[in-house]
Amino acid sequence: xxxxxxxxxxxxxAMACHAPRKTAKAPFSTIDYVTVGKMMDTIRPxxxxxxxxxxxxxxxxxxxxxxxxxxxxxxxxxxYFNALRPQLTFNEGGQLPDTLHFSTxxxxxxxxGETGALKYLSDRAGIRMMNGDLSDSLExxxxxRKYPADQLLLYYLMERLVIPYLNGxxxxxxxxxxxxxxxxxxxxxxxxxxxxxxxxxxxxxxLYQRYTGHPFELAMNEQIELxxxxxxxxxxxxAIGRASKxxxxxxxxxxxxxxxxxxxxVMVTFGHGHAIALSPALQQVVDKH
Numbered sequence: 001x002x003x004x005x006x007x008x009x010x011x012x013x014a015m016a017c018h019a020p021r022k023t024a025k026a027p028f029s030t031i032d033y034v035t036v037g038k039m040m041d042t043i044r045p046x047x048x049x050x051x052x053x054x055x056x057x058x059x060x061x062x063x064x065x066x067x068x069x070x071x072x073x074x075x076x077x078x079x080y081f082n083a084l085r086p087q088l089t090f091n092e093g094g095q096l097p098d099t100l101h102f103s104t105x106x107x108x109x110x111x112x113g114e115t116g117a118l119k120y121l122s123d124r125a126g127i128r129m130m131n132g133d134l135s136d137s138l139e140x141x142x143x144x145r146k147y148p149a150d151q152l153l154l155y156y157l158m159e160r161l162v163i164p165y166l167n168g169x170x171x172x173x174x175x176x177x178x179x180x181x182x183x184x185x186x187x188x189x190x191x192x193x194x195x196x197x198x199x200x201x202x203x204x205x206x207l208y209q210r211y212t213g214h215p216f217e218l219a220m221n222e223q224i225e226l227x228x229x230x231x232x233x234x235x236x237x238x239a240i241g242r243a244s245k246x247x248x249x250x251x252x253x254x255x256x257x258x259x260x261x262x263x264x265x266v267m268v269t270f271g272h273g274h275a276i277a278l279s280p281a282l283q284q285v286v287d288k289h
Contacts, residue, residue: 028253028280028281028284028285029280029281029284030246030249030277030278030280030281031276031277031278031279031280032242032277033229033230033241033242033245033246033273033277034230034231034232034242036230036273036276036277037228037229037230037231037273038230039276040230040272040273040276043272043276045062045063045064045073045272046061046062046063046064046072046073046076046077046272047061047062047272047275047276048060048061048062048076048080048275049062049275049278049279049282050080051282051283051286052286053283053286053287053289054289055264056260056264056265056286056289057084057264057265057266057286058256058260058265058266058267058268058282058285058286059080059084059086059266059267059268060267060268060270060275060278060282061073061076061077061080061114061267061268061269061270061275062270062271062272062273062274062275062276063077063113063114063269063270063271063272064271064272065113065114065164065169065271066113067109067110067111067112067113068109069106069109069110073114074105074109074114074117077114077117077118077121077269078105078117078121080267081118081121081125081267084265084267085125085265086122086125086127086263086265086266086267087127087263087264087265087266088127088128088130088259088262088263088265088266088267089118089121089122089127089128089129089130089266089267089268089269090129090130090131090132090252090255090256090259090266090267090268090269090270091114091115091118091119091129091130091131091132091268091269091270092114092115092132092133092269092270092271092274093115093131093133094131094133094135094136095130095131096112096115096119096129096131098128100119101119101123102116102119102120102123104120105117105120105121108120114269115269117269118267118269130255132251132252132255132256132268132270133248133251133252134247134248134251135190136186136190136192137190137191139244139247139248140152140187140190140191140192141191142247143240143243143244143247144192144193146243147240147243149192149193149194150198150207151211151236151237151240152192152240153187153192153194153198153207154204154207154208154211154237155227155237155240155241155244156186156187156192156244157179157183157204158224158227158237159227159241159244160182160186161178161179161182161186162218163220163224163227165178165218166218166219166220167220175218176201179201179204180201183199183204184199204216211236211237212226226238227241228241229241229242229244229245245273245274245277248274249274249277249278249281252268252270252274252278253278253281253282253285256268256282256285257285257288260285260286260288260289261289
């Protein structure tokens with residue numbers, strides 16, 4: 001099985017802008033994302049990793065990003081949470097406010113998917129749920145060092161807006177209205193350099209046609225493959241997608257590693273692609289403690 005060395009250098013590169021230089025950390029073995037993509041065809045989430053060393057234990061639930069209360073992953077999250085009795089939990093996709101609470105488990109799922117489910121359980125247990133991701137502003141600062149801003153903007157808009165929208169993640173509202181909201185809140189406000197004259201929906205469509213050679217269509221079609229990280233070869237946006245995921249994975253591993261300095265039992269919910277990629281590294285992290 002193909003593997004790659006995921007060095008915390010990517011995280012360190014970002015941290016170096018804000019903190020004194022630290023001693024480099026040892027590399028962790030991960031599964032490359034092209035291989036991950038092939039494995040995902042045969043693995044139905046939840047994909048569960050349960051690793052331990054002495055008193056230290058990490059349970060990582062690799063989830064499908066959905067809000068179907070009947071999905072099997074939510075029962076697994078509950079059963080593993082109750083058995084592990086974690087002291088700290090990590091979610092994907094940003095920090096939820098400590099003041100946000102859900103009245104029922106199903107409400108939590110309906111509103112926030114697996115992140116809501118973990119928050120509900122964490123609140124009931126009286127423990128903190130922390131963001132396992134890096135902030136958008138930090139990720140942008142890292143990836144902008146490697147890729148042109150216009151290519152990154154196109155990739156992120158496809159990955160974070162267009163494809164989830166087509167999969168029903170954002171409801172049935174107008175796509176253009178949503179675009180006009182997120183271009184500022186998700187990008188400009190997070191420090192992504194988008195000039196005023198490049199924030200329109202019309203500009204996005206021009207950008208799409210420039211790099212794909214096709215007019216933009218709000219549909220799941222073969223052009224979506226141009227932005228799927230599992231595709232190898234000379235697919236430029238697929239490579240950007242893999243780089244983004246590796247940056248996020250390095251941050252998550254670092255957070256788990258640091259958490260194990262203070263806690264014995266940690267639980268994580270992330271997408272199952274991340275779980276597959278990090279499966280060998282998680283044992284290595286736990287074995288350090």
